[in-house]
Amino acid sequence: MTTKIVRLASGEEIVCGCELKDGFYELKKPAILIPTGNQQLGLMPWLAYAKLQDDKIKIAEKFVVFVTEPQKDLMNEYNTAFGSGLFVPSGGGGGPVGQGANPNEKNPALKLTT
Secondary structure (H helix, E strand, O other): OEEEEEEEOOOEEOOOOOOOOEEEEEEEEEEEEEEEEEEEEEEEEOOOOOOHHEEEEEEEEHHEEEEEOHHHHHHHHHHHHOOOOOOOOOOOOOOOOOOOOOOOOOOOOEEEOO
């Protein structure tokens, strides 16, 4: 299962492990993207009040608008808070996994808060 951004017909954007099976998307450890102002995004558990079996929920394919890859910064933030805890290194891949993104390399258009 790979980490994806899933846009639902309701307009919600969910970051999660995602797999399509038999007409249903299986979302694992879903977190909702929330704009917080000043070009920042927040992540919080989606359906935090629900007891999800194995941290998964199935959504019918007809309710999914699109599925896409998250940017590295977003994937790293999600993995730290909800996933494996591993970072995808930026740049030429010179550092070991888990060390984090290059602090000198910033994307001013995207800031994440959790």
